[in-house]
Amino acid sequence: MRVLVVGRIGQVGTELALKLPAAGHAVLSLEPPELDLLRPATVRPAFDSFRPDIVVNAAAYTAVDKAEDDSVLAYAINRDGTALLGRETARLGVPMIHFSTDYVFAGDKPSPYVESDPTGPVGVYGASKLAGDLALAAANPRSVVLRTAWVCSAHGGNFVKTMLRLGRERAELGVVADQHGAPTFADDLADAVLALIPRLADAPAGHPGFGTFHLTGQPFTTWHGFAQAIFTGAAARGEKVPALKPISTADYPTKATRPANSRLDCSHVAAVHGIQAADWRVSLERCLGKLLG
Numbered sequence: 001m002r003v004l005v006v007g008r009i010g011q012v013g014t015e016l017a018l019k020l021p022a023a024g025h026a027v028l029s030l031e032p033p034e035l036d037l038l039r040p041a042t043v044r045p046a047f048d049s050f051r052p053d054i055v056v057n058a059a060a061y062t063a064v065d066k067a068e069d070d071s072v073l074a075y076a077i078n079r080d081g082t083a084l085l086g087r088e089t090a091r092l093g094v095p096m097i098h099f100s101t102d103y104v105f106a107g108d109k110p111s112p113y114v115e116s117d118p119t120g121p122v123g124v125y126g127a128s129k130l131a132g133d134l135a136l137a138a139a140n141p142r143s144v145v146l147r148t149a150w151v152c153s154a155h156g157g158n159f160v161k162t163m164l165r166l167g168r169e170r171a172e173l174g175v176v177a178d179q180h181g182a183p184t185f186a187d188d189l190a191d192a193v194l195a196l197i198p199r200l201a202d203a204p205a206g207h208p209g210f211g212t213f214h215l216t217g218q219p220f221t222t223w224h225g226f227a228q229a230i231f232t233g234a235a236a237r238g239e240k241v242p243a244l245k246p247i248s249t250a251d252y253p254t255k256a257t258r259p260a261n262s263r264l265d266c267s268h269v270a271a272v273h274g275i276q277a278a279d280w281r282v283s284l285e286r287c288l289g290k291l292l293g
């Protein structure tokens with residue numbers, strides 16, 4: 001398959017650029033300035049010259065706090081850029097896989113969110129992503145939106161790398177223990193894309209394989225629980241680790257409100273596509289192996 005990946009050097013884009021060619025796909029991964037969602041004139045030539053069989057969008061404005069003061073840019077990339085990719089894939093008659101986020105939900109549900117739960121983003125980032133998801137579904141019925149959360153990898157900036165850095169710098173570290181979710185490793189998301197591609201390639205509009213799906217790691221934990229696992233793995237590799245203490249969201253104020261409940265129920269993608277949520281503890285070990293040896 002000819003796969004066009006939008007967003008080459010992000011966490012997910014990097015893993016896709018590694019895994020898709022290894023699986024035998026012909027891949028073109030693009031990054032600004034070659035393909036810039038803020039410059040629509042760069043999009044159509046890439047589509048027309050490569051003629052993809054499927055497009056995967058790993059690009060997004062992901063700076064959650066900055067988005068609160070930067071909503072024009074967040075919407076330009078997350079809503080308008082996604083809509084543009086939706087129109088271009090529809091024009092070529094090819095499917096598109098896109099990533100979205102737990103931030104489309106308010107986070108006040110007492111149990112894990114299912115795909116049909118009402119959305120209600122509490123910040124600009126989540127609202128701009130939701131607007132993009134809706135625009136994509138309207139533009140291209142042969143599209144998949146994979147809502148994920150707490151994405152980490154050996155590449156790019158993320159919670160694992162922040163914890164490792166802070167662990168070296170500090171004797172004691174407070175980490176939020178009242179936000180619930182599940183870490184998701186970018187290489188596991190790339191594996192999910194690999195599994196989806198052949199299932200979507202020839203599927204017609206209206207096929208149950210299209211639509212919105214939740215996919216994170218499992219089991220559920222808190223940021224504090226995740227940090228504990230990171231430091232256990234780091235200590236086993238001879239790293240200096242801090243004393244870890246649980247704190248509340250109120251003790252760690254951020255510009256954008258974080259959902260207290262980021263738990264996404266992943267049973268729909270398992271039932272429809274046979275894709276199982278990966279055990280993030282295994283993925284974390286792999287990531288720490290890459291980062292620390």
Ligand SMILES: NC(=O)c1ccc[n+]([C@@H]2O[C@H](COP(=O)([O-])OP(=O)(O)OC[C@H]3O[C@@H](n4cnc5c(N)ncnc54)[C@H](OP(=O)(O)O)[C@@H]3O)[C@@H](O)[C@H]2O)c1
Nearest residue numbers: 007009010011012036037038059060062099101148149151
């Ligand atoms: N990170 C998370 O915790 C998380 C959680 C839930 C969902 N998601 C979703 O998962 C997907 C992948 O996230 P990620 O963590 O891999 O993101 P990331 O590491 O921040 O990478 C985002 C990518 O988008 C590119 N990009 C930004 N502006 C662009 C533009 N105008 N045109 C083209 N490309 C542009 C970036 O390029 P530059 O670096 O050159 O700007 C980068 O390659 C996104 O849809 C995100 O919303 C992420």
